[in-house]
Amino acid sequence: MTEDRIRLIQPVVGEEELALIDEVLKSGHMTEGPKTMEFESKFAEYVGAKHGIATTSCTTAMELSLRVLGIGRGDEVIVPDFTYPATADVVRFVGATPVLVDVSPESYNVDAEHIKEAITPRSKCVMPVSLFGNPIDIEPIEDLAEENDLYVVEDAACSAGARRGQRRTGSMVDLTCFSFHPRKIITTGEGGMVTTDSDELAELARSIKKFGMTAGAGGISTFARAGSNFKLSDVLGAIGVVQMSKIDEIISRRQELAGNYDELLDRVSGVVPPKVDDGVRHVYQTYAARITVEKVRDRLISDLEKKNIETQIGTYSLHMQPSFSPVPKSGDLETARMLFENLLAFPLSHYMTEEDQEFVVTSFKELLEKNQANG
Numbered sequence: 001m002t003e004d005r006i007r008l009i010q011p012v013v014g015e016e017e018l019a020l021i022d023e024v025l026k027s028g029h030m031t032e033g034p035k036t037m038e039f040e041s042k043f044a045e046y047v048g049a050k051h052g053i054a055t056t057s058c059t060t061a062m063e064l065s066l067r068v069l070g071i072g073r074g075d076e077v078i079v080p081d082f083t084y085p086a087t088a089d090v091v092r093f094v095g096a097t098p099v100l101v102d103v104s105p106e107s108y109n110v111d112a113e114h115i116k117e118a119i120t121p122r123s124k125c126v127m128p129v130s131l132f133g134n135p136i137d138i139e140p141i142e143d144l145a146e147e148n149d150l151y152v153v154e155d156a157a158c159s160a161g162a163r164r165g166q167r168r169t170g171s172m173v174d175l176t177c178f179s180f181h182p183r184k185i186i187t188t189g190e191g192g193m194v195t196t197d198s199d200e201l202a203e204l205a206r207s208i209k210k211f212g213m214t215a216g217a218g219g220i221s222t223f224a225r226a227g228s229n230f231k232l233s234d235v236l237g238a239i240g241v242v243q244m245s246k247i248d249e250i251i252s253r254r255q256e257l258a259g260n261y262d263e264l265l266d267r268v269s270g271v272v273p274p275k276v277d278d279g280v281r282h283v284y285q286t287y288a289a290r291i292t293v294e295k296v297r298d299r300l301i302s303d304l305e306k307k308n309i310e311t312q313i314g315t316y317s318l319h320m321q322p323s324f325s326p327v328p329k330s331g332d333l334e335t336a337r338m339l340f341e342n343l344l345a346f347p348l349s350h351y352m353t354e355e356d357q358e359f360v361v362t363s364f365k366e367l368l369e370k371n372q373a374n375g
Contacts, residue, residue: 047170
């Protein structure tokens with residue numbers, strides 16, 4: 001057993017973030033202000049979008065996006081079954097109906113064929129997820145959306161910095177939503193971002209996230225529509241500004257660690273590493289490998305914990321959760337079930353050593369073989 005715990009992930013934060021937080025505290029401007037605006041600008045430029053609109057979380061970013069598009073009661077939104085519940089919950093928050101569809105067993109992402117099977121006259125939007133840092137194969141989905149007059153809102157919570165060819169996540173669809181939770185590529189503690197190239201959608205998003213406020217004559221604000229408070233404080237915006245200076249270093253390190261796992265797991269039977277298409281920049285928010293032996297994954301998580309190795313499931317198959325029992329489903333969702341029950345997220349901390357990774361894989365191999373032998 002190692003003396004120190006091998007963590008699933010550790011945020012890459014330090015003195016630079018503290019210094020800028022201190023600057024904000026001394027300024028007295030702690031609500032959303034100049035640092036958040038600077039973060040929005042830096043992030044939008046990085047992902048190749050015209051506008052960045054900061055929010056309190058990716059969940060509120062997705063809710064805001066649906067409200068901006070006017071999606072509500074009577075509308076259907078097609079959502080992958082294999083995702084965190086927030087992706088589908090926001091559809092219900094705005095009064096619309098999520099329709100759950102299956103995903104690819106290789107990419108873990110939804111594909112155009114599954115979406116096509118779920119389209120009805122009530123379909124208004126598709127919400128694909130670029131899961132674990134692997135960007136969606138967007139072109140077939142774009143074609144399908146255009147043919148059927150559907151909006152596309154991408155849940156890219158895990159995928160800041162990802163790209164497919166030269167197309168960067170955050171600049172490919174109507175609206176893209178990101179998370180800055182501590183498990184994500186960069187963090188502000190909590191926080192989110194909407195990116196878009198549409199001036200009209202950006203203006204509406206900025207209004208709705210600030211109580212429906214718009215600028216009025218003589219500098220007096222008016223309230224043109226119903227809104228909410230999704231503003232990101234300048235304290236968190238300051239952290240985001242510093243994190244943007246680190247994002248490529250963080251991604252490079254995660255790719256290096258993922259490459260090490262690929263090589264180490266190549267010697268282990270009973271596990272399939274994540275697949276990455278040619279020309280794709282996978283940023284590995286999660287390194288999720290599939291255990292090919294059914295019904296051992298949960299025991300592995302428990303046994304690895306006893307060795308001070310923190311692992312986790314990949315994410316959820318929504319139709320298997322009680323909250324989603326009344327939600328419409330398309331198809332048998334068998335791949336989502338299989339991934340939910342058999343994906344294992346390996347530790348991918350910025351500060352891991354090669355020795356740590358070797359210990360993780362050696363321990364994993366030993367425990368997998370033991371669980372296979374015990375049935």
